[in-house]
Amino acid sequence: MQHLGKIRRFALELAGGPAQGVYRGGELLAGQVVLELTTGLKVRALEVCARGLATAHWLESRSVGMNTVYSDYSAYEPYLRSRYQLIRDNGEVTVLQAGKHEFPFTFQLPETLATSFEGRHGNVRYWVKAKLHRPWSVVKKAKKEFTVIEPIDINTPALLAPQAGVKEKLARAWYCNRGQVSVSAKIDRKGYTPGEVIPIFAEIDNCSTRTVVPKAAIIQTQTFIARGAKKQKKSVVASIAGDSIAAGKREVWHGRALKIPPVGPSILQCRIIRVEYALKVCVDIPGTSKLLLELPLVIGTIPLHPFGSRTSSVSSQYSVNLDWLRMVIPEEPEAPPEYSSVVSSEESAQNLSPPCQDELGNGLEGPFFAYIQEFRYRPPPLYSEVDPNPTSDSIRPRCMTC
Template sequence: MTVKHLFVEHSKVNERGTFSPGDTLSGQVIVVTTKETKVQCFFVRAKGKAKVTWCEKDGQSTVVHTDKKKYFYFEHIILQDKNKGDGSEIIGPGRNVFPFTFSIPNKDMPSSYKGKWGSVTYSLRAQLTQSIWLIHKTKTEFPFLTKSEFPFASKSEMMIIGLKEQQQATRISFLGFGKVTMNVTTEKMGLKQDEALGVSVEITNESAQTVTPKFYLCEKQTFVAKSKKIVHKNDILFGTGDPVPPETIQFTTRVLSIPPQLPPTFLNCSMMNLEYRIKVTLDVPLGRDPEIKLPLVILLGSPKPHQQKPKRSIWFRNLPG
């Protein structure tokens, strides 16, 4: 084994260390050898792709649903022997550095993402072939962010208009011989990763039971493979409000901080998308819990110091409760 190490690295273009459409991706492939090494082929590739895969039971058999889409694919030949396999190219002993540069296409592409049954990945791969039996490979992924401030594809106009608008919904539920009215309000639909959202709940309990509000962030991942679709949902419990006794009106406000590692909403990928909702439920003993869901769009936040607390909405500071 004359090749001791093979790895590929890239340079940063911003403080995030991310790349976007139109950026130049530069780096180097490094090979460490113990002596002169004959090479048949040596190349580096840059690739952006989306892929979904999941399995379903169909009677006694298992059906695999899969699909993929390529956003770009570039290859740079570092060394290639001229006689198709005689190993005429030589790499000297020691540490060898081979630079490369790729131009990322300036078109709409989704950000890097890993979900339950699919992912969007952008990667660099180097391969050095000494012979048909001796091939060295290395691969690294680089983080990619869409240029679109609102990556919502065909839904953009509808969603952008409502990002700054107040969201409100009411539900009336009948429990036994009484009813409970729940009114939920959020300041707006759009929220950055470095912000927090206030949710106000007004509960009029005219039933004979005590009810307790609970606050959730609902995540919905949708994956599509050709004509098939599958959905993965996940509810994150943010907190629980105070119990509301019978014949009581209670107003509660909770500030929900969005986890900074939570991926932003995106709908600009034909094979997968990610959406969110704010859900408020009323915990009813021995009964079905009434619930209200309001749309929430999580937008990409700006880089902030790790210790900085999420911004709180001024609008909700003035509410009672």
């Protein structure tokens, strides 16, 4: 116990990445191990290691006769494993004098990493751990986690391509045909960033004898993969509802706005964890399952360049100037609807149970505070009544009366 009194502080400090402690693949991870001693200390070795790991895990139960059998599904995907010796163990003891000691270190991050993520059945985590080995004492450890965000640039042809679709459904009640309901929808591109507004263009034709209600929602799907099996969790992150459409009527959405809240970006490169988004336009038909039309979305990290596209779509009106990755806590968002309110009953049965309200709130906890930004709309150009190109006296027009 006398050895423990010699150490006043043993901690890890990171220098911070280019974006306030957030790193990406290929960058340098720099920091230092801080050791404060009240008296001299004998040390055998001091090492620091950097780790990155994706983990998926869940349990499934099934009945076999009178018994319940549980199946354990686990999978791991390593992304980072590096070690650095600050004081080598060469068989001799190193004596550190009283005072403060700083041991700097650097790690080269791999070019390809998965974005940090915390989910119900898995996570992607990165951390640095220091270990202090002393004679006749337990190993003293210090740990520091850090966040990795892999960039997704929406200024690419694939993510700038428009997305459109058409769906129709027969409204039935007690095996009687009540008419047909159809919906066609379009959005101007596939890639968006948090804080942007998605203008939705849609036409809903209600040729049935019932009054229907159109809705639109952004759905997040988390997929966990292990041992050939999949586990999914779906939740609604934002939604809007249209006006009721009477029988035989049509409603047209001319760019109905749906704002994307602060959510984590899409994760598409990890083999065991995927985070995907979709825009679902649904029509609630009384007495019949919902009519659903799904358009894929990709939530990126690099916003649309104001001069990167010459498209004349309405979305240019909604372009925003993002201060990406600023650690600003947003206002309390409005509670989203239940997942069951925007999906059909048969689709709900194929997927998992609808999410709870607290599950959606977990998306803003932990390292995902790195995704929270402050969004500002671009100001209009300055207006002036002064002609910037006045007519000179030398070319003044001749008076006709002279």
